[in-house]
Amino acid sequence: xxxxxxxxxxxxxxxxxxxxxxxxxxxxxxxxxxxxxxxxxxxxxxxxxxxxxxxxxxxxxxxxxxxxxxxxxxxxxxxxxxxxxxxxxxxxxxxxxxxxxxxxxxxxxxxxxxxxxxxxxxxxxxxxxxxxxxxxxxxxxxxxxxxxxxxxxxxxxxxxxxxxxxxxxxxxxxxxxxxxxxxxxxxxxxxxxxxxxxxxxxxxxxxxxxxxxxxxxxxxxxxxxxxxxxxxxxxxxxxxxxxxxxxxxxxxxxxxxxxxxxxxx
Amino acid sequence: xxxxxxxxxxxxxxxxxxxxxxxxxxxxxxxxxxxxxxxxxxxxxxxxxxxxxxxxxxxxxxxxxxxxxxxxxxxxxxxxxxxxxxxxxxxxxxxxxxxxxxxxxxxxxxxxxxxxxxxxxxxxxxxxxxxxxxxxxxxxxxxxxxxxxxxxxxxxxxxxxxxxxxxxxxxxxxxxxxxxxxxxxxxxxxxxxxxxxx
Numbered sequence: 001x002x003x004x005x006x007x008x009x010x011x012x013x014x015x016x017x018x019x020x021x022x023x024x025x026x027x028x029x030x031x032x033x034x035x036x037x038x039x040x041x042x043x044x045x046x047x048x049x050x051x052x053x054x055x056x057x058x059x060x061x062x063x064x065x066x067x068x069x070x071x072x073x074x075x076x077x078x079x080x081x082x083x084x085x086x087x088x089x090x091x092x093x094x095x096x097x098x099x100x101x102x103x104x105x106x107x108x109x110x111x112x113x114x115x116x117x118x119x120x121x122x123x124x125x126x127x128x129x130x131x132x133x134x135x136x137x138x139x140x141x142x143x144x145x146x147x148x149x150x151x152x153x154x155x156x157x158x159x160x161x162x163x164x165x166x167x168x169x170x171x172x173x174x175x176x177x178x179x180x181x182x183x184x185x186x187x188x189x190x191x192x193x194x195x196x197x198x199x200x201x202x203x204x205x206x207x208x209x210x211x212x213x214x215x216x217x218x219x220x221x222x223x224x225x226x227x228x229x230x231x232x233x234x235x236x237x238x239x240x241x242x243x244x245x246x247x248x249x250x251x252x253x254x255x256x257x258x259x260x261x262x263x264x265x
Numbered sequence: 266x267x268x269x270x271x272x273x274x275x276x277x278x279x280x281x282x283x284x285x286x287x288x289x290x291x292x293x294x295x296x297x298x299x300x301x302x303x304x305x306x307x308x309x310x311x312x313x314x315x316x317x318x319x320x321x322x323x324x325x326x327x328x329x330x331x332x333x334x335x336x337x338x339x340x341x342x343x344x345x346x347x348x349x350x351x352x353x354x355x356x357x358x359x360x361x362x363x364x365x366x367x368x369x370x371x372x373x374x375x376x377x378x379x380x381x382x383x384x385x386x387x388x389x390x391x392x393x394x395x396x397x398x399x400x401x402x403x404x405x406x407x408x409x410x411x412x413x414x415x416x417x418x419x420x421x422x423x424x425x426x427x428x429x430x431x432x433x434x435x436x437x438x439x440x441x442x443x444x445x446x447x448x449x450x451x452x453x454x455x456x457x458x459x460x461x462x463x
Contacts, residue, residue, distance in 0.1 A: 164345035166311060169335030169396050178347075254310055255330035 003213055015040065057126045066124050070107070070133055077102055077137045084145040087152035087262045089249060094263075097242055097249070098144050105238030106136040109230050117226065135206065135227060136234045139191060143235035144242045147187025151246050152262055154179040162257050172251040180247050187239035191232050198228060267432050268308075268337070268400050273316035275307050276300055280316065281458045283451065285400065287430035290422075292443055294436065295453030301436045302341075304458075305402045308434070309339040320399060338398035342405045344389035346377040351388060358395045365421055366391055383414035390418060394425065400432045401425075407442070419445060 018040050026033040057065055078099030088094040110133045114123045123129075155162065158179065165175040198204055207224035211217055252258050267287050272280040278300050285291065295301050307314035310330050318325040325333055348354055352373030363370065366387045380388070386406060393401065401422065407415040419442070425431045435446055443450075448463045 158347075160343075161345045161347050163311060164341070164347075166331070167309060167334060167339040167341070168392065169331050169338075171331045252313070254313075256311055256313065 054126070054130065057130070061122075061124075061126060063122075063124050066126050066129055069130065073134060073137055074099060074103055074106075077141045081141055081145040081148065083265075085149045085152060086265050087149070087156050088265065089152070089246070090261055090263045093249060093261070097246055098141075098148060101144050101238045101242035101245070102137060102140050104241055105234045105236075106133060106140045109234045109237075110136050113226070113230055131206075132227075132230075136231060139231040140234045140238040142190055143187040143239040146190070147183045147239040147243045148246055150186040151179060151183040151243050152250075154182065155247075155250050155257070156259060156262060159257060159259055166255065166257065172248075172255040172257075175255075175257075176247050176250065180243055183243045183247075184239050187243065188236055191235045195228055195232060198224070204228070267321060267430075269319045270308070271317040273304070273307060273314060273318065275303050275312065275314045277456050278304070278453065279457045281451070283460075285432040285434070287432060288426045289449075290426060290433040290435060290447040292435050292437060292447055292450030293453070294438065294443070294450065297438075299453040301453060302404055304453075305339060305404050305434065305436060308400075308402055309334050309337050311339065335396045336399045337402065338393045338396060338400070339402045340389060340393045340404065340406050342408055344385050344392075346385070349376060349378075351375045351377060351380070354388075354392060355395060358391055362391055362394060362421065365417075365424075367417055383410050386410060387414065387418060390421065397429075398431060400434070403433065403435045405436050405438065408438075415442070 018036065022033040022036045025036065053069065057069065078095055081098035081102070082088055082095050085094070089097060110129065111123075113132060114120060114125075114129055118128055120128050155176065162175045162179075166172070194202075194204075204224050204227075206227055207220045210220035210223065249261060250257060250259065267289075268285040270281060270283050272282060274280045281304065283291070293301055293304065303312060306312040307316075308318065310318075310325060310333050320328070320333070320336055328336075346354060350373070355373065360370070363372070368384075368387070368391075372384075372388070377385075390406065403422070407418055410418070422431075422433055422435075426433055435450075437443060437446075443463065450461055450463075452459050452461045
């Protein structure tokens with residue numbers, strides 16, 4: 001089976017469905033028509049741009065360019081993590097903590113996957129490295145922002161309880177332990193659900209894409225399993241790191257709760 | 266001297282210098298918003314502050330913060346409870362104190378949601394005392410309680426001062442209560458903390 005190449009007309013047809021939806025929502029005064037169309041345009045522009053970037057990176061394989069693209073992806077993901085939080089750490093911490101956690105988990109796991117598991121030559125072959133890192137970042141980003149948001153919000157709401165524990169001589173770590181556990185659970189829940197539902201409720205996007213592109217189903221399945229496990233590990237470790245350091249940052253060197261380090265968006 | 270405080274300073278208040286000997290009780294009063302609670306919080310190292318504090322010769326900074334707070338216990342005006350039942354909040358407690366505060370051991374099975382404010386405050390005192398503090402900081406602990414309950418709390422604290430040498434700083438508005446507790450203390454007037462003998 002060869003890949004059916006999509007023409008601009010095919011895409012325009014799909015776009016017209018979105019326009020139709022926008023017209024309908026205008027009729028119903030939902031107030032999302034503008035947002036819908038704008039997001040649609042962003043999808044086209046952003047994907048075209050990344051398509052062009054990938055095309056040139058694929059034809060001119062150089063570690064430097066791949067590293068540069070990876071860093072840009074990381075920073076954009078870091079910004080996304082920060083903007084999704086209602087209560088976030090002030091200053092560079094808000095951006096730095098999420099970004100650092102994603103860097104630690106996503107990059108190290110992508111490196112392990114490329115060098116040990118997939119074992120391509122060279123290890124930074126962009127056809128593997130970039131999509132893999134992209135999937136890692138996209139999912140780790142979810143876990144970290146959910147975990148971080150839960151942590152900060154709970155600390156804000158339960159400040160009296162945390163302080164009451166400090167008054168009883170609990171350490172900072174004991175005083176926030178239940179909130180921390182809760183936050184890590186929250187961060188990991190989506191990926192645990194995704195693993196449980198994989199193949200039954202939903203066919204994962206990557207596997208669907210490979211099958212559409214003509215890969216044998218079992219090969220696509222094996223890749224999907226690999227990706228799922230890598231994403232789970234990345235999300236889990238990333239959430240651990242960010243929630244741990246995030247919870248430490250809420251206290252100072254004298255184990256005082258310092259909620260003025262948070263800002264409300 | 267048990268607790269020695271040199272130049273404790275927060276907000277715009279003038280530096281506070283005082284010391285507490287074993288079993289001593291002093292009061293701290295001032296209008297609401299004058300910084301009484303903030304001063305107590307600084308003594309328990311819950312808020313950033315300036316000054317040198319020592320307890321039995323050990324400086325605050327050389328003691329881990331949580332260990333300091335075990336010895337310098339803070340009992341706030343409103344107690345916090347985070348489990349469903351009373352007993353879950355206690356690893357250990359003094360059975361004599363429990364009955365002195367007017368409870369039997371059944372109380373450990375009671376639901377937090379069904380406690381009255383008086384019961385909560387007496388149990389909060391029991392919980393704070395379970396860590397055997399050297400100094401107890403009381404922030405209007407009987408503000409909303411009936412006279413019966415107030416009496417029990419005053420008597421319990423009084424007895425611990427005498428038996429265990431626990432030092433006490435008591436924040437209160439109530440002049441009548443003050444006359445029962447102690448004659449020595451401090452009053453915050455504007456930005457100055459003045460020593461006062463009643």
